[in-house]
Amino acid sequence: MEGFGVFHRDVVLQAxxxxxxxxxxVTLVEHVDLDVRAGERLAIIGPNGAGKTTLMRMLCGMLKPGNGLVHLDGExxxxxxxxxxxxxxxxxxxxDQPDAQLAVRDYVGLGRIPHAGLRRRSDDRDVxxxxxxxxxxLALRERRMGSLSGGERQRAQLARAIAQQPHLLFLDEPTNHLDPRARGELLEFVARLDIAVVTVLHDLPLVAPFATHVxxxxxxxxxxxxxxxxxxxAALVREVFGIDVLRLPHPDEHDRELTVFDVPIRLSR
Structure with a gap:
């Protein structure tokens, strides 16, 4: 790993x-080095108690490291x-627990607070x-947050984050409480944002299709x-998670593989 003395313009985050x-x-995170470059999607994975959320909280500035440094855009x-x-x-x-009575439009508008006074209000409305x-x-903008489904609420939280116009987006287990199709749709949408993303993921089958780095x-x-x-x-997944991973040819796309995680469930007969 290169030290902080060498900074590349496309590096958004360095730890x-x-x-x-x-x-x-007990020690929750120990001696972690990593870089995130512009446009990369980094998935942080591991078993429960591995230190994933603690690491993400240090990377985004919510938790002060006991040791080490984080640089954002070289600062x-x-x-x-x-x-x-x-x-x-x-x-x-x-x-995140939005006020249930808040209109979706007003909730998303909270993402403009960091830009207060820097742009015209009409520009904020456009964003x-x-x-x-x-x-x-857009069709739900006058609805109350409390009336949204789980998937709609997740999208509202993403919309608020997008309204911030950030260089870097952090997501902590964004697919929790969503059905399988909604999980895929949410991550597909995030991938199209074309900004650097760091996310904690528990759902291993979603990692390879979504992440550029793990x-x-x-x-x-x-x-x-x-x-x-x-x-x-196969060796690392077995060592870390205690399960097997299989790679199979994709039935429709010859240049892709299917990754299957074999979770052992043994029932007595």
Whole structure:
């Protein structure tokens, strides 16, 4: 890994020697180095308790590392003013609880708060309408957030993040509580945004179709970093997750493979 002394313009995010251990607790993240470049989609995967969410929270500035540094666009993340950080980074978390009475249009408009005073209000309205249109929510803009389905609410959260016009988007397990088709549609939409994305994913079959790069966490350490083909090997998946992975020819697309994760379920007869 290159140090902070060498910075490439297409590198959006750099992390070096990230560690986190709460007081009187076990180490949650230990000595993680990684880079995220413009347009890349990095999926952070690993079993429960591996340190995935803790790592993501340090990368986006929600949690101060116990050791190590994070640079955003070549600048130290912890030295950026909060407003400037919010203009560059958007976060969609698991615990987001929008006001149920808020109109979808007004909720998405919250993404413009970091830009207050920097643009005309008419420009902000155009950005919000564009975010609603891109997420397929334009017809629902007057609906209350509490009336939306789980998938619609997820898209509203994405629309709010898009309205921030960030350089980098963080998603913490964005496919939770969605049915299989909605999961695929959500990640397909995110992939079309053409910005750098860092996401924690639990659903392994979705990783290879979505991610350009994968960070595999195990026991607080980064044990693999690379493309899906480089990281989702049979040996590594078996070692980290305790399951087998099979690669099969795609029945319709000859230049693609199907990745099948074989989860052992043994029932007594």
């Amino acid at each position: 070096r020697d990230l560690c986190y251990r709460p007081e009187a607790g 130290s993340l912890d030295r950026l003013p909060m407003a400037e950080r919010a203009r560059r980074i958007a976060v969609v978390g698991q615990s 919000v309408l564009d975010a609603l249109e891109r997420t397929g929510l 960070a595999v966490m195990s026991k607080a350490r980064l044990v693999a970093l690379g493309t899906p083909r480089e990281t989702l090997t």
